[in-house]
Amino acid sequence: MRDFTLKSYKSLIVALQEAGYAFQTFEDFIVSPIQGKTVVLRHDVDELAWNALKMAQLEHNRGVRSTYFFRIVKQSNVPEVIRQIVELGHEVGYHYEDLSLTEGDEIKAIALFEKHLAYFREFYPVRSVCMHGSSTSKYDNRQLWKSHQLADYALVGEPYLSVDFNQVFYLTDTGYAWDGGKYAVRDIVETGFELRFHSTQEIVSCIQKGEFPEKALFLAHTLWTDSFFQWNWLHFRELLRNNLKLLAKNNKGVARIYRKLVESYWKS
Ligand SMILES: [Zn+2]
Numbered sequence: 001m002r003d004f005t006l007k008s009y010k011s012l013i014v015a016l017q018e019a020g021y022a023f024q025t026f027e028d029f030i031v032s033p034i035q036g037k038t039v040v041l042r043h044d045v046d047e048l049a050w051n052a053l054k055m056a057q058l059e060h061n062r063g064v065r066s067t068y069f070f071r072i073v074k075q076s077n078v079p080e081v082i083r084q085i086v087e088l089g090h091e092v093g094y095h096y097e098d099l100s101l102t103e104g105d106e107i108k109a110i111a112l113f114e115k116h117l118a119y120f121r122e123f124y125p126v127r128s129v130c131m132h133g134s135s136t137s138k139y140d141n142r143q144l145w146k147s148h149q150l151a152d153y154a155l156v157g158e159p160y161l162s163v164d165f166n167q168v169f170y171l172t173d174t175g176y177a178w179d180g181g182k183y184a185v186r187d188i189v190e191t192g193f194e195l196r197f198h199s200t201q202e203i204v205s206c207i208q209k210g211e212f213p214e215k216a217l218f219l220a221h222t223l224w225t226d227s228f229f230q231w232n233w234l235h236f237r238e239l240l241r242n243n244l245k246l247l248a249k250n251n252k253g254v255a256r257i258y259r260k261l262v263e264s265y266w267k268s
C-alpha cells in the first residue's frame with residue numbers, strides 16, 4: 001500500500017483520536033497546554049500549497065485544528081490557500097528564512113522578517129514562527145534569535161526554541177519516511193525518546209497498542225497526496241534529492257551542483 005497519501009494521513013488522525021489524544025495548534029500548545037495526551041500537527045508548507053489545503057480540509061472534517069507555516073516564496077505563499085486554511089479554523093504561522101535570503105546580513109534580515117511577518121498578519125494574527133531549514137544555505141535562520149527576542153515581535157513560540165523535545169516526541173516526514181532524519185540538514189532536534197518509525201502504519205500500530213508517547217509534535221510537509229502521478233513523481237524526486245544531499249555532504253562538487261539546482265528551482 002502507498003504511504004504518505006491523504007488516506008494514510010487520515011488513518012493516523014483517526015488512530016490518535018480513538019486513543020484519546022487531544023489536538024492543539026502550536027500557539028495553544030505553548031500558551032495554554034492541556035493536561036494528558038496531546039498532539040500538535042505542524043505543517044511546513046515549503047511548496048505545493050494546494051496540497052496543504054487538502055490536508056487542512058481533511059483535518060477540519062475530523063474536527064482537528066493544526067498549524068500551517070508558510071514561506072514567503074511563491075510556491076508556498078498562495079493567498080487563496082492561506083485564506084481558506086484560516087477559514088477552516090487552523091493556525092497560520094510564518095516559515096521564515098530571512099537570514100538566508102539576505103546572505104547572513106542580520107540588520108537587513110530582521111527588517112525583512114518584520115515586513116514578511118506583517119504580510120502574513122494580514123491573513124491571521126500570527127503568534128508563532130518556525131525556521132525554514134534552507135539546507136543549501138550556509139546561514140542558519142535561527143541565528144536571528146541570538147540578538148532578538150520573539151516577544152518583541154509579539155510572538156509566543158518557535159518550535160525549535162520553545163519545545164523540550166525530551167518531553168515531547170518529535171516526528172518528521174522528511175524524505176518520505178518517519179526515520180529519514182539522516183537526510184535533514186537543520187530540522188533536527190535533540191530527543192530523549194528511543195522510538196523509531198519508518199511507515200505511518202507502524203505509528204498507527206504503536207498508538208493502537210497504547211505505547212505511543214503522551215505528547216507528540218508531528219511535522220508533516222505537503223508531499224502527502226492521493227494522486228497517483230504526483231505521488232510517483234514526488235517519490236522519484238525525493239529519492240534523487242536524498243541521495244544528492246548525502247553525496248553533497250562529502251563532495252564539494254556535488255554540493256555546488258545541488259545548490260545551483262535548488263536555487264534555480266525556487267527562482268523559477
Ligand atoms: Zn521548510
